[in-house]
Amino acid sequence: xxxxxxxxxxxxxxxxxxxxxxxxxxxxxxxxxxxxxxxxxxxxxxxxxxxxxxxxxxxxx
Amino acid sequence: xxxxxxxxxxxxxxxxxxxxxxxxxxxxxxxxxxxxxxxxxxxxxxxxxxxxxxxxxxxxxxxxxxxxxxxxxxxxxxxxxxxxxxxxxxxxxxxxxxxxxxxxxxxxxxxxxxxxxxxxxxxxxxxxxxxxxxxxxxxxxxxxxxxxxxxxxxxxxxxxxxxxxxxxxxxxxxxxxxxxxxxxxxxxxxxxxxxxxxxxxxxxxxxxxxxxxxxxxxxxxxxxxxxxxxxxxxxxxxxxxxxxxxxxxxxxxxxxxxxxxxxxxxxxxxxxxxxxxxxxxxxxxxxxxxxxxxxxxxxxxxxxxxxxxxxxxxxxxxxxxxxxxxxxxxxxxxxxxxxxxxxxxxxxxxxxxxxxxxxxxxxxxxxxxxxxxxxxxxxxxxxxxxxxxxxxxxxxxxxxxxxxxxxxxxxxxxxxxxxxxxxxxxxxxxxxxxxxxxxxxxxxxxxxxxx
Numbered sequence: 001x002x003x004x005x006x007x008x009x010x011x012x013x014x015x016x017x018x019x020x021x022x023x024x025x026x027x028x029x030x031x032x033x034x035x036x037x038x039x040x041x042x043x044x045x046x047x048x049x050x051x052x053x054x055x056x057x058x059x060x061x
Numbered sequence: 062x063x064x065x066x067x068x069x070x071x072x073x074x075x076x077x078x079x080x081x082x083x084x085x086x087x088x089x090x091x092x093x094x095x096x097x098x099x100x101x102x103x104x105x106x107x108x109x110x111x112x113x114x115x116x117x118x119x120x121x122x123x124x125x126x127x128x129x130x131x132x133x134x135x136x137x138x139x140x141x142x143x144x145x146x147x148x149x150x151x152x153x154x155x156x157x158x159x160x161x162x163x164x165x166x167x168x169x170x171x172x173x174x175x176x177x178x179x180x181x182x183x184x185x186x187x188x189x190x191x192x193x194x195x196x197x198x199x200x201x202x203x204x205x206x207x208x209x210x211x212x213x214x215x216x217x218x219x220x221x222x223x224x225x226x227x228x229x230x231x232x233x234x235x236x237x238x239x240x241x242x243x244x245x246x247x248x249x250x251x252x253x254x255x256x257x258x259x260x261x262x263x264x265x266x267x268x269x270x271x272x273x274x275x276x277x278x279x280x281x282x283x284x285x286x287x288x289x290x291x292x293x294x295x296x297x298x299x300x301x302x303x304x305x306x307x308x309x310x311x312x313x314x315x316x317x318x319x320x321x322x323x324x325x326x327x328x329x330x331x332x333x334x335x336x337x338x339x340x341x342x343x344x345x346x347x348x349x350x351x352x353x354x355x356x357x358x359x360x361x362x363x364x365x366x367x368x369x370x371x372x373x374x375x376x377x378x379x380x381x382x383x384x385x386x387x388x389x390x391x392x393x394x395x396x397x398x399x400x401x402x403x404x405x406x407x408x409x410x411x412x413x414x415x416x417x418x419x420x421x422x423x424x425x426x427x428x429x430x431x432x433x434x435x436x437x438x439x440x441x442x443x444x445x446x447x448x449x450x451x452x453x454x455x456x457x458x459x460x461x462x463x464x465x466x467x468x469x470x471x472x473x474x475x476x477x478x479x480x481x482x483x484x485x486x487x488x489x490x491x492x493x494x495x496x497x498x499x500x501x502x503x504x505x506x507x508x509x510x511x512x
Contacts (some may be wrong), residue, residue, distance in 0.1 A: 018079075024069045033317055040310040044098070045494050046305055051303075 008056040015052050019045040107398050110315050117294060117304050118154045119287035123410060127278050128253055129312075130393035133319040133369050135202035135251030136167050141232060141390045142274075144252040146208065147279035148261055148417065154253040157305070158204045159314040160251075163204055167320055170195065170204040175220050179225045184240040195234055198250040208256040212264050230274045242420070262421055271340070273349055273378050276386060279417040279424075300430060319396060327392045328402040331500040337390065337408050340489040341415050342384035347499060348463045350377035350417035354456055354463075370456045387411055397418030405495035412494065421450075426457045430467070430482060432489055437470070437481040 022045050026038035076082050107129075111122040124147060131145045149155040163170035179195040205211070212219055228234050243244040261268065261277075268275070283291070294301070330338070345349040353374040358366050369512060395406040416424055429439050429446045438446075458480045461467040467480045484492060 018075075021070045021075055025072050029072055033314065037310055037314055038072065038075075040306065040313075042073070044306050044310075047303055047306075052429060 005060065008059065012049070012052055012056060015045070015049040019049050063093040070080070072341070107315070110311055112424060114158075114308050115313060117308070118157055119160055119290050120281055120283050121154055123413070124155070124158055124278065124280050125161075125312075126394060126397050127410060129316060129319060129397045129416070130390060131251050131253050132162055132165075132168060132202040132204075132316060133396065134393045135249075136200050136320045137324055138387045140384060141389060142232070142251055143386060143432045146261075146275050146277045147253065147255045147280055148258055148277050149255070150257060151465070153280050154286060155225060155280055159204050159206050159253055159255060160305070161309045161320060162202070162316055163206075164309060165313045166202055166314050167200070167316070170206070172206060172210065174203075174205070174222055175224075176221055177230060178222070179234060180236045180244055180246065181241075188245075193244070195244065195246040197250045199246075200250070202251045202253060205252070208254050210261045210500070212260060212267065212278045217266060222225055222273055227271055227274065229278040230487070246476070258421060267421070269351065273382055275418075276390070276414050277417040278414050285496050322396060324392060324396060326401060327395050330388070330391070331498070333500075334391070334403045334408060337489065337494070337497055338379075338387050340486065341411055342380040342387055342504060344466065344489060345383045345387070345418055346378045346380040347466050348415070349421060350375055350464045352376075352463050354458045354460060356456075368452060368455075370459040370460055375463050378463060387415070390414070392445055395436060405493075408494040408498070412489070420459055424455075424460060426461065427466070428452070428480075428486045436487060436491065437479050437483070439477045439479045441477065464465055 019042065022038055022042040026035055026042050029035040029038055062249055071076070073084050076335045107126065109251045111125055114121060114125055127145065128147070131143045147158070148154045153362075159170075162168050174194075180193050181191050185191045211222060212221070223232070230247065232249045233245065233247045235243065237243045259278075268428045317359070354370050355366055355371050355373050355446070356400070357371055358368045361367050391403045392412055394410055395403045398406065400407075416427070419427075425447055426443060429443055430436055433446075438458075439457055440451060440455045441459060443449070444451045449455065458467065458469075462480060466483060466486060468479060468483050470479045472478045489501075
């Protein structure tokens with residue numbers, strides 16, 4: 001059970017990591033096409049993180 | 062457990078980890094400064110993008126290629142504008158496909174058009190502004206995801222809107238209104254619209270008004286395996302919206318890349334491709350023609366009424382507009398596939414578009430003919446194969462014969478008339494496009510180029 005919990009935390013951390021990195025790139029990137037692409041990816045990753053958080057909450061509540 | 066990355070990753074590192082794509086660290090090396098037909102690092106090829114889209118929209122590679130070709134054509138000046146209708150039954154994925162490009166900055170996506178959208182006759186006041194659509198469309202692609210809603214307006218309104226479409230095809234539209242005076246806009250844009258076969262067949266009157274300005278492409282049916290793939294995806298409960306957003310972002314990026322390329326990088330058409338497009342445009346012009354058919358009857362020896370059809374009048378357009386549409390489209394198809402010349406694959410798609418751009422009943426009759434022995438068929442054989450009544454099949458074959466697509470071989474006595482594809486169109490309709498091009502190159506090599 002503890003191992004499962006640790007794996008879930010890891011999964012969530014990776015998702016948050018991705019979300020934050022795409023957000024930072026969308027803010028700092030100078031090339032307009034890359035910036036626009038990074039914004040789209042940030043929104044995608046945000047959705048993914050929420051989904052993972054919801055799943056893990058349902059699993060462990 | 063993964064080590065957390067405390068240093069934010071760069072765009073290049075994120076692209077590598079997300080899509081396994083290596084791109085240059087300098088933004089100067091991206092789409093803007095590449096050498097002619099080389100795909101810059103970091104831009105996926107069309108095949109890679111198509112295979113990603115087909116993960117959730119199976120069998121859409123051809124449709125995606127044609128859609129991108131038409132979309133990118135809108136950002137450039139062409140001899141004729143490319144307007145395309147994607148024809149597919151409900152839930153065939155046509156709306157999902159056009160949604161992939163709707164957020165691109167060179168695309169304007171609308172659900173409906175109102176009366177006088179292109180140029181309004183109203184004058185702006187202090188409280189209310191008025192907007193004209195036509196100048197906003199210049200150098201863009203207009204996407205209308207469902208033409209059915211346009212035809213659901215009252216007849217007068219629909220005819221008015223269609224009339225504006227027809228007039229804007231000449232790249233210039235002028236209107237005089239009592240409140241605004243004379244307004245003229247020069248605007249050039251491409252168009253991708255979606256329509257169902259039922260709507261298309263129901264509103265032939267309106268579509269005849271637009272006439273040959275639109276090309277059609279019938280979305281291919283799914284195979285059993287592809288249907289099962291779609292069912293599996295739906296039953297898996299996975300969130301499609303994330304895949305859709307990802308796919309949309311990729312396709313939009315690829316469209317930006319296409320828009321930055323020069324169409325002049327595509328080599329001039331080979332003699333074989335020219336010949337193919339000549340035949341294709343003549344065929345398309347005839348296939349879209351209007352035939353006035355009269356039904357007559359006589360009593361045979363047994364006193365039974367026998368009905369036959371006679372073509373009274375035909376109206377066939379000249380192929381000049383058709384050939385310009387097909388030349389432009391073939392070059393843009395090559396551009397999308399990142400090739401530097403029009404080849405057999407592009408011509409195969411052109412043939413599909415030509416066959417899709419004719420009335421559905423004629424296209425179905427030709428489909429049966431192409432697979433018949435010697436490409437010859439009688440009315441009864443067509444009726445048996447297509448499931449249509451004997452009378453309807455007879456009328457169709459007479460129409461195609463009057464248009465010059467089929468040759469009628471008159472029977473005598475007990476032998477029924479038979480119909481065969483005209484020699485000039487046989488190779489175009491039945492041969493593999495690669496074989497067509499290579500046969501033509503051989504002819505050219507050994508002298509005597511047929512025109």
